[in-house]
Amino acid sequence: MNKLNAWLRLNPLTEDRSDYMAAPVTNGSLTIADIVKDLQNEGMEIKAETAIDIITRFNRKVAERVLGGYNVNTGLVYMRPVIKGVFRDRTWNPAVNSVYVAMNQGMELRKALADTMVEILGEQSDPIAIYTLTDSTTGATDGTLTRGRNAELKGSYLRIVGDDPAVGITFRNIDTSETVNLDAADIVLNEPSRLLILVPATLAAGEYELTVTTQFTAASKLLKQPRSVTFSEPVVID
The missing domain is CATH 4.10.520.10 (IHF-like DNA-binding proteins)
Structure with missing residues (x-):
């Protein structure tokens, strides 16, 4: 089982x-x-x-x-x-x-x-989640993204804030484990329920894990420890 x-x-x-x-x-x-x-x-x-x-x-x-x-x-x-x-x-x-x-x-x-x-472990407080990932160029929602173009993430508690070195958005190549950190300047829109990012033009073709890490919370203070969420499907770069 x-x-x-x-x-x-x-x-x-x-x-x-x-x-x-x-x-x-x-x-x-x-x-x-x-x-x-x-x-x-x-x-x-x-x-x-x-x-x-x-x-x-x-x-x-x-x-x-x-x-x-x-x-x-x-x-x-x-x-x-x-x-x-x-x-x-x-x-x-x-x-x-x-x-x-x-x-x-x-x-x-x-x-x-x-x-x-x-x-069921119980109710999750202030749940960070990615509900959808959309390629702004093609409209695809199946995880395929276009290098050098925008992608939109919708979810909850996604706003990128905090001083911890882990905070940010990463693309991890599933085959090689190589990780590419998204430059802060490439986060075009940074809202709790919506992120608009510029997909790095330098990403090699392959499948990636897209992970968002932040110290954002609904309270006035930031989280002491950052929390992360990974998109549920592999991100495919052709």
Whole structure:
């Protein structure tokens, strides 16, 4: 049985004070190497380097096949290619057209979900949260962002304030763990429920964790210790 901890917070979309949402407690991020280490702790006899090489090759081949026009079912997820944008002149225009991979839960993931229980830890006070992330250029809300363009974050208690060195917005590359700190000057709008940022033009293509860290609170004093929230989906930079 899998166990997922969660905090309750009031639903900001309604005026009903009895309407709550559950926010999962995140325990950090894991890479392929972390998962392989877990497998070794469970008794897997394959060397870590060999396992990582196999998984990396598998991922590369899956990407190659799905972007070659195949629907791919890994058991965990089901993927299919999607072409986005309008074709007004009947030709491919990279300025408005792009390729996207749609993913749905596979059978193995659905079985794991059915075998998961949620433990409510209580009501979260002054909950910091990111509800939506929108690419201001394309309007995409699936986590894809455009380098050098604006992105909008909506949520609660997001305002970036405080002197702690950790305060700010970071992009952490999921594959390499390299972290890019957003320059304070690139926070165009800084409000408790809305941030407008300029996505760094120097970000390499890949998947990132977008994290907001702040000492903001509804009270007149700042938090002694900063708190963070990470967007629920990987941020994709093409």
